[in-house]
Every structure is written in structure tokens, then in C-alpha cells.
Amino acid sequence: MLSAVAKLCCGISYPHSRNAAGRSGRVGSAHSRITVRRVTAGLFTEGMAEGPNAMEMDLSYRRQGCRALRKALEIVQSPDGWRTERTEDSGDTIYSKVLHGNRKVFRLEAELEAEPDELYDVLFVKVEEMHQWNPSIQHIKVLKHIGKETMVTHEVSAERAGNLIGQRDFLSVRHSLKTGTCIYLGGAATHLDALPPQPGFVRAEDGPTCIVVQSLPGTPGRSRFTWLLNMNVKGWLPKALVNQGLVRSQADFMEHLRRQLAAKGRGSGKQRGGE
Numbered sequence: 001m002l003s004a005v006a007k008l009c010c011g012i013s014y015p016h017s018r019n020a021a022g023r024s025g026r027v028g029s030a031h032s033r034i035t036v037r038r039v040t041a042g043l044f045t046e047g048m049a050e051g052p053n054a055m056e057m058d059l060s061y062r063r064q065g066c067r068a069l070r071k072a073l074e075i076v077q078s079p080d081g082w083r084t085e086r087t088e089d090s091g092d093t094i095y096s097k098v099l100h101g102n103r104k105v106f107r108l109e110a111e112l113e114a115e116p117d118e119l120y121d122v123l124f125v126k127v128e129e130m131h132q133w134n135p136s137i138q139h140i141k142v143l144k145h146i147g148k149e150t151m152v153t154h155e156v157s158a159e160r161a162g163n164l165i166g167q168r169d170f171l172s173v174r175h176s177l178k179t180g181t182c183i184y185l186g187g188a189a190t191h192l193d194a195l196p197p198q199p200g201f202v203r204a205e206d207g208p209t210c211i212v213v214q215s216l217p218g219t220p221g222r223s224r225f226t227w228l229l230n231m232n233v234k235g236w237l238p239k240a241l242v243n244q245g246l247v248r249s250q251a252d253f254m255e256h257l258r259r260q261l262a263a264k265g266r267g268s269g270k271q272r273g274g275e
């Protein structure tokens with residue numbers, strides 16, 4: 001499953017280069033494949049990139065996004081070493097695992113009242129609106145779109161998010177992948193010359209992180225939601241406090257996401273309630 005997704009991830013990100021590589025027959029070594037991609041990618045990002053450097057940058061962000069998703073999936077799908085951190089009344093469970101280098105990551109498993117496509121819309125397409133329904137976020141700005149699947153975003157957490165951790169900002173590459181019944185959202189910290197760390201802000205690092213949303217066979221309108229939170233909040237803070245804050249913000253996020261999905265449902269007449 002994992003390797004299939006990893007292949008899809010890279011394949012779908014470069015469908016045009018895959019065709020070009022196929023036509024020219026240069027699919028032999030990894031090196032020749034990369035060469036073909038370099039040449040063809042620019043043709044399809046016209047209008048977004050200016051000049052050869054910008055083209056290279058776009059390609060680099062695509063690669064970073066793809067790699068982030070692949071790495072995050074590796075972590076989230078690894079079967080061993082998870083312990084239950086917390087079970088919510090909603091049925092959500094948060095598991096944690098300590099990775100090499102002593103980094104603790106959190107995996108949240110939930111079922112949601114929404115189709116994968118709806119979640120794709122709320123969490124990826126309309127990412128800039130997230131602060132409107134999630135008080136842990138002060139603002140999110142898409143700084144760069146690279147095709148439909150990849151973007152570079154700047155995120156600022158609200159002062160109250162994570163309680164004692166304090167406000168943070170993040171610069172991330174976000175990459176998405178849709179298959180028939182599943183959506184994958186991956187992300188990782190990145191760099192953008194135009195947005196170096198801001199004075200007065202501690203720049204935290206998100207990722208490799210991912211959200212996987214799968215439709216549930218036999219229950220239309222519901223999906224299974226898996227979220228890997230893998231964050232270096234930076235700064236000098238006691239580990240126990242950081243980990244507590246992270247679990248808390250993960251649980252809070254779900255509460256607000258559910259509320260938003262319910263509100264959207266009512267808006268479109270899908271659900272009745274509150275009258």
C-alpha cells in the first residue's frame with residue numbers, strides 16, 4: 001500500500017513528464033528520468049514561473065512536497081511503537097511514538113461526517129479560510145501555487161494555541177494527492193527567500209506531516225481521518241509541556257473541524273439541526 005502510494009505520489013505529480021519520458025523512451029536510469037522531468041516541467045508551469053531559476057524552484061517545491069508526503073506516510077503507516085495517548089469522547093484516539101532523534105510524533109485517528117472531497121476542499125483548497133473556523137490559527141497565506149497539487153504557505157498560530165507554547169509561525173510546502181477513494185495531504189517546513197524568519201516570531205517546523213482521508217465503504221458521507229502531527233516548536237521549553245500542548249491542539253483542531261463541517265452541512269441543506 002505504502003509503496004503504491006509513494007509511486008502514485010511521484011507519478012501523479014508529473015503526469016506530463018511521465019508521458020514525455022515514455023515517448024522518448026528514456027525511462028532507464030533514475031538519472032535520465034530526472035533529466036526529462038527537468039526539461040518538461042517548465043512547459044507545464046507556464047505563467048507561474050518566470051525565468052529558469054523560478055522554474056527550478058517550482059520543481060524543487062514539488063519534489064519537497066512529494067518527499068514530505070512519502071516520509072510522513074512511512075511514519076504514519078509504520079505498525080510498531082505506538083502507544084495510546086488519549087481517547088476523546090468523540091471516539092477520536094491520539095497515539096504517540098518516539099522517532100529516532102527523540103522526536104515525539106502524534107497520530108490522530110477519527111471518523112468524520114464528510115466525504116474525502118469535502119475535506120480536501122476545507123483543508124487544502126480553502127486553507128486560507130482556516131482561521132475563520134479555527135481559533136488556534138491567526139492566519140494562513142498561500143505564497144505560491146505550483147500547479148493544483150502543491151503550494152507554499154505561511155501559517156501563524158494564534159497566541160492562545162497550545163497554551164504555554166506561545167505563538168509560532170511556519171513556512172511550509174504542502175502537497176496533495178487524490179486517488180479514487182482517498183486523499184493525501186502532506187507537508188514539511190521549507191524556505192522562501194521572500195519570507196525569512198520574522199522578527200518577534202519563533203519559526204517552528206512542521207513535518208514531515210500528513211493527513212489521510214479515506215472514504216468508508218458502505219457508509220457514504222463518512223470518512224476515516226488519520227493525521228500525523230510532527231512538529232518542532234523550537235525555543236527552550238520543557239518537553240512535557242510541549243507534548244501536552246501538541247496533543248491538546250490536535251484535539252482542539254478536530255473539535256473545530258467537526259463544527260465547521262456541521263455548519264457547512266446545514267448551509268447546503270444536507271443536515272437539519274438547530275431550528
Ligand SMILES: CC(C)CCC[C@@H](C)[C@H]1CC[C@H]2[C@@H]3CC=C4C[C@@H](O)CC[C@]4(C)[C@H]3CC[C@]12C
Nearest residue numbers: 123124136155157161162165168185233245249
Ligand atoms: C502548538 C502550537 C505551537 C501550534 C498549534 C496550532 C497547530 C495545531 C496548527 C498551526 C498550523 C496548522 C496547520 C496549517 C495548515 C495545514 C494544511 C492543511 O492542508 C491541513 C491542516 C494543516 C496541516 C494545519 C494543522 C494544524 C496546525 C499545525
